[in-house]
Amino acid sequence: MEKGRVTIPSESNFLAETKRLMALWGADAIRDSDGTKLDDELKQIGAKIYTTYFVARGHNDFAEKHLEEVQQAFLLSQRVTATKTTAVIPFMAGYLAEQLQPNYREDPKEFWEVYDRTLGEKVAPENWEVNQTENSVRLKKWHPYHEYTVSFLASMVWDPTQMYNHITNDWGDKSHEIPFDVRQPESQAFVSNFLTNWLAENPDTDVVRFTTFFYHFTLFFNDQKKEKFVDWFGYGSTVSVRALKAFEKEYGYKLSAENFVDEGYYNSTFRVPSQSYLDYIDFIQRFVAKEAKKLVAIVHGAGREAMMFLGDNWIGTEPYGPYFKEIGIDAVVGSVGNGTTLRMISEIPHVNYTEGRFLPYFFPDVFYEGNDPTVEAKQNWLTARRALLRKPVDRIGYGGYLSLANQFPGFVDYVSHVTQEFRELYGRISDTKPYVGITVGILNSWGKLRSWQTHMVAHALWYQQIYSYLGVLESLSGQKVAVEFLNFTDLKEGVPSEIDVLINVGDAGTAFSGGKNWSKTSLIETITQWVANGGGFIGIGEPTAYLANGRFFQLAHILGVDKELGFSLSTDKYFKTENTTHFITENKEAKDFGEMQKNIYALSKDTQILSYVDGSVQLATHDFFNGRGVYFSGLPYSPANAQIFLRSIYYAAHKEEQLKIWYADNPDIEVHAYPEKKQYAIVNNTDLPQTTRVYTATDNYNISLTPGAIEWRDYDE
């Protein structure tokens, strides 16, 4: 196939060049972008037309008339230390008033909470009063030298994404888009009617690109106009009195402000979720699915396709959740930053197709004179391609200013190559399954709901505390491994039979390590039995960590290591010698454990230490009855680490002899086989020439690959 499966942006007054680039790249769809509009003429050149559509913002004519329906959030004030003489909390301090306003329409005494954070107790409503002029709460009775907070219901008067763009691009007096809440009666009527009319007025739109539906992920700005709190998964902005009442009616218990502000952690995706928060997520997801379904039906009724952008106002739509399929959306598009985000999009079920927006975005931050945007494009493509070879998205695309990209002929050439290569690989593998040698289960508090979405704060931003864990999914995203995402409840009836190796990764106390879930005896029992019977368990960072019964790592008996917390120093730790010949490290690649861990020690001589750095075990294995445990202190992504990780998975599963099937010794090269097609691809994931020995199912040989090359070969057997 020489054309198609590619979406490009365009803009006003760019017709001829758009046509040229469409032809060059084989694009079959055109989209608008933030700040660009498509001319009518452009819509007639035979391409599918995507049009960005905002449901719950960008309609200030309506919103300003219905400020009682503006979106809400519970906010937590700063902590104020009371003295003997005064206890006043200026609760708006530190928040951006242009985004967030205290909601005095609803009775503060009913919905707000004042907390004594030193005691961890709520202050009775009769003991405080609100000063609406000063946005402060004064306590009438208090404990001197305790810290107090106010949790208050706030109106979100500025859509966070528009706010971000507005502030970042200095849009001056451009009006602030007010988000309104589809749960409210006027808003609900408005969104359906507006969409119906809009479809009539935009007959050239083939694909309504919802950006997105109703509720933005949690994003609060501070009084310096900078981000104050961000959680890409946060349900904080879905709150309303109406929602709270509906929840209470359905669940039989009441949610309070504290359920949302959560001591200041706001139920971030890193928190081990409470049952009430899980209930609330379910409640919102069902509501969002129901309402989004109505809009999709309107789109379908007008003979168009409905696509949703995975981000921004996506809360409640989580595509791996139980209600997503009810929405009936045709397609999902999302930004591809690496292999993990590619799989996050390409694995989405219940849609007709998925689309990955590749980088770089055509914006002046990359496309400026003297810079070569091809560098980022190559990096993005080579990183994502290994994941595409496991499960491709159905389309790829770009965003931003096409006219800008057009000024970089080298980049234009490279995109020609990418689009052509994408179409070729898609043509070869889209209707078949790649060879899978092993199945792993990623075990955390979120499981399937947040498939391919672990350890993300906000999109692909780098955080010192997470990069050492992100390598797990990034490695797996392009390997011959089937990946399942399991939560702790999924193990109630035992470890699913298809799993070869369970993986638990993260910092102690986080949703990803699991925190108090590891106080459950049944969980420990289940996994212990399963490993004893031959399963593999890999822990990374502070896996299974929960201090109880003389252990920090609750599966220390499997992993063969535990962490010294400072009160078991009296017990001698003798085992520090590295084992220099081991299956996992046979390739002698340099290991990088990222932030590493301190104070990890081997429990006995039965633990094989493969790396011991700075007084701490960094990599170890341990036999446990018929099964095996493997410990990594961290696993940032690199080709070498990915290979070591793959080897450790095979080792943990006692499948060492199957490693060298569809395998390459050189970690920069990977091999993907498609048994139904009797084809395989040898892929150079780097922009340098590479040489390796390649292993097929039956044979092995040496090969050299040019930079970035894919070699497709047939095989029979």
Next chain:
Amino acid sequence: MEKGRVTIPSESNFLAETKRLMALWGADAIRDSDGTKLDDELKQIGAKIYTTYFVARGHNDFAEKHLEEVQQAFLLSQRVTATKTTAVIPFMAGYLAEQLQPNYREDPKEFWEVYDRTLGEKVAPENWEVNQTENSVRLKKWHPYHEYTVSFLASMVWDPTQMYNHITNDWGDKSHEIPFDVRQPESQAFVSNFLTNWLAENPDTDVVRFTTFFYHFTLFFNDQKKEKFVDWFGYGSTVSVRALKAFEKEYGYKLSAENFVDEGYYNSTFRVPSQSYLDYIDFIQRFVAKEAKKLVAIVHGAGREAMMFLGDNWIGTEPYGPYFKEIGIDAVVGSVGNGTTLRMISEIPHVNYTEGRFLPYFFPDVFYEGNDPTVEAKQNWLTARRALLRKPVDRIGYGGYLSLANQFPGFVDYVSHVTQEFRELYGRISDTKPYVGITVGILNSWGKLRSWQTHMVAHALWYQQIYSYLGVLESLSGQKVAVEFLNFTDLKEGVPSEIDVLINVGDAGTAFSGGKNWSKTSLIETITQWVANGGGFIGIGEPTAYLANGRFFQLAHILGVDKELGFSLSTDKYFKTENTTHFITENKEAKDFGEMQKNIYALSKDTQILSYVDGSVQLATHDFFNGRGVYFSGLPYSPANAQIFLRSIYYAAHKEEQLKIWYADNPDIEVHAYPEKKQYAIVNNTDLPQTTRVYTATDNYNISLTPGAIEWRDYDE
């Protein structure tokens, strides 16, 4: 004074040289050592004679006849994972059978405990049985894939110190000294009688050097003849059925094996002590004081002095405890490794004198051809001297083989210098008090009981997890600071009025940081009020750490920093800029935070960051109402760190303007003033020439000092 206050070891056939060295060093006392004996002739040369005396070991003739009175300990077996078919725990596995034997004389069903460590529950005695032939416990009912342990009563059939020496020096078939328990009737009679007779038989002994009394600190060896568990403060070896019953009678509740094995932590000094362990300590201390008092009375009755060695079988005598004074001991001698251990000895109350045994010990590990023992001697002397200048021991001494030391003339010379310098400084300051500019309180779970003894595992051994905290006491040991040791209960009625600055130092969850003590609202309230009113609070490592109410550091509001544990990443942390001009760091000395901390962040711009390394605050200050907080991530000892710490104390107390009173700019030089004498000493703590500006109370001037010099000067005003 040209002679005296010095104790030296001697040995057989070394009379003439002993006399020569006595004269050279001005020694007035001679002691025996491990493996040496003093000839009768030596005892007649006019020196005071110390003789090492073992109370509860070294009498195997008696012990072997009364094996039912041998000392006991509760031991915890290894953890064994039960399977579906088997649950057998070989509970002696990993223990040295030559040291520890299961005690089958007492009914296992009454005293032993089998624990399901997965559930954290005791197994009913009817569900297990002991196999005495195999030293194993077989469960009759169990949960497959749970971990089980056996806590068993064991007889300690080898004194740990003799065992250590025996194994280390390869003493072959030399008999193993069996420790017996003075709580038992035969042993009690024996120790008094033997001592009475021994005194009669040893008329030349002037000082009975008890080494020590009844119970050794906890020290278990493994089956490889290596240390398995060591706690210099451990009460593990004081247990007996008789003790348990007496405890129950007095306290009205029963202690079980679990109270001692403590999930495997054995109540180490790093554990936040339980109330039952505190009760037990008190119980043992009273018993030891009562029994030791009897022996001291016998010594006094014979007209001799009673001295105790601070170590080995010292458990229950803790000199800073409430019952120590009742023993009536005349003197305490201990090993001086640095300034902290010097103060640990010199501050001991209720004795006529203290003696510090200086290093190096005259053993072949240091005194061998080609090595210069003067290096260690200088280091030891210069490190301890700054502490001597605050509070001197009354005597100094050495141990080991005098004949060996005598072969090193340079060393012999240096000791002449040390002893003379000691006598001079002692003569000047022993009857007066040094100038104190400020008073600090070290706040931890142990308080006064373990004055100058925080963060010690076993004597002065280096551990990666503690060296970054030991610098606190080591700095203070030689500074113009009064040091009090407070436990959390001591703050019940408020912070004692004399305290200027409270200091909390250690890892989260340890006795030294305080762990769950920081869940007490009253404690937080007390300190918060006190700092708000002008107090200073310095936290080091993970101070006040206890995860609750949205904070990890419970006094984060004072310190201005908290620790990111991995689930508050969603909250932006902006404050990373170092403040380059600050009183604390004015001297621009290189800072060393040792192991440092990760993920410490400033709460707001009000926190002044003085060091930010590897994404984490390492040193910061924060104003809190009228008081101040200071945070250090770690403080290993160095002269530069000591000075920075001193400056931080003055800063925290708002006493900056008083820093430069009896002060030197060069951190290698310190100034100690004695106001009653109108004298001061300027001390070069290094073996290099040093120059500095010196500040008296009213003046300042430059001075150069030769290596290791003390300059004594008079002042008036």
